[in-house]
Amino acid sequence: MDNNQIFKKTRIAPTPSGFLHLGNVLSFVITAGLAKKTGAKIFLRIDDADRERTNKLYVQDIFDTLDFLGIPWHEGPRNLHEYEHEYSQVHRIGLYKQVLQQLRDDGALFACRCTRTQVVVQRDSSVYPGTCRNLNIPLDAESVSWRLRTKKDQVLEVKTWPGTVVEATLPPTMSEFIVRKKDGFPAYQLTSVVDDMYFGVDLIVRGSDLWNSTLAQLYLASLIKGQSFSGTTFYHHPLLNGTDGNKLSKSAGDTSVHYLRKEGKQPGDVYTSIAGMLNIAEPVETWEQLFALMVL
Numbered sequence: 001m002d003n004n005q006i007f008k009k010t011r012i013a014p015t016p017s018g019f020l021h022l023g024n025v026l027s028f029v030i031t032a033g034l035a036k037k038t039g040a041k042i043f044l045r046i047d048d049a050d051r052e053r054t055n056k057l058y059v060q061d062i063f064d065t066l067d068f069l070g071i072p073w074h075e076g077p078r079n080l081h082e083y084e085h086e087y088s089q090v091h092r093i094g095l096y097k098q099v100l101q102q103l104r105d106d107g108a109l110f111a112c113r114c115t116r117t118q119v120v121v122q123r124d125s126s127v128y129p130g131t132c133r134n135l136n137i138p139l140d141a142e143s144v145s146w147r148l149r150t151k152k153d154q155v156l157e158v159k160t161w162p163g164t165v166v167e168a169t170l171p172p173t174m175s176e177f178i179v180r181k182k183d184g185f186p187a188y189q190l191t192s193v194v195d196d197m198y199f200g201v202d203l204i205v206r207g208s209d210l211w212n213s214t215l216a217q218l219y220l221a222s223l224i225k226g227q228s229f230s231g232t233t234f235y236h237h238p239l240l241n242g243t244d245g246n247k248l249s250k251s252a253g254d255t256s257v258h259y260l261r262k263e264g265k266q267p268g269d270v271y272t273s274i275a276g277m278l279n280i281a282e283p284v285e286t287w288e289q290l291f292a293l294m295v296l
């Protein structure tokens with residue numbers, strides 16, 4: 001394995017729809033650790049394209065949490081003001097629209113009227129059954145989402161850190177995935193790929209729950225001259241489980257850093273809790289120490 005790899009840029013990309021929790025912190029620690037090891041700069045991207053779920057309180061929580069824990073970042077907004085005036089995804093809507101237009105011109109899209117509930121009920125799963133694929137609903141119709149006409153058998157190559165290439169096809173849950181939502185805003189898969197290409201990210205660290213998103217994004221990149229994205233290296237880390245064995249989520253209030261700070265916990269307490277969840281029995285004071293104790 002080549003452990004002397006050099007990367008230009010990685011990113012941390014939280015969504016401001018809840019307080020950051022221990023699972024987010026683990027992801028940031030691995031990102032910061034791999035960045036240091038590989039010479040990459042860390043870009044802070046705040047994923048706020050989902051306008052309904054975005055809340056300024058949670059944007060501020062991102063800055064507060066990173067500062068509290070001493071996790072560094074080199075590019076992107078330093079504070080709420082810079083985020084609002086320069087870095088919010090709202091400022092890149094033009095860029096996303098260009099890509100959507102390109103996909104439209106290439107005939108890669110179709111309009112869909114289904115609600116999420118309909119999709120789940122029809123199949124008893126979140127696999128889209130292709131209901132609107134051949135209905136020729138105009139893309140400019142009211143309240144339609146735009147879906148990608150995907151091929152089941154296209155082979156996607158995922159470069160994974162530290163040095164293997166995994167071949168996969170698009171999973172059924174990503175078949176004909178949405179690139180523009182009914183509210184007219186670009187969907188997560190599209191904004192994420194476009195941003196990573198735009199900012200020159202070549203190393204992405206994310207939870208293993210986003211493996212299917214990685215495949216969707218690589219698929220999308222193959223359609224939009226996304227050569228730079230196709231060359232990206234990924235590291236998908238295991239998720240932290242709560243004490244009851246369930247996946248941590250934003251609703252897990254008592255694992256939010258915001259809550260722990262209010263309880264008087266210090267950064268070392270936060271890192272030691274995460275270490276405990278990873279079966280590392282010793283106290284940990286800093287993110288560097290935690291990263292050094294992890295076996296990636």
Ligand SMILES: [Zn+2]
Binds near residue numbers: 111113130
């Ligand atoms: Zn549909």
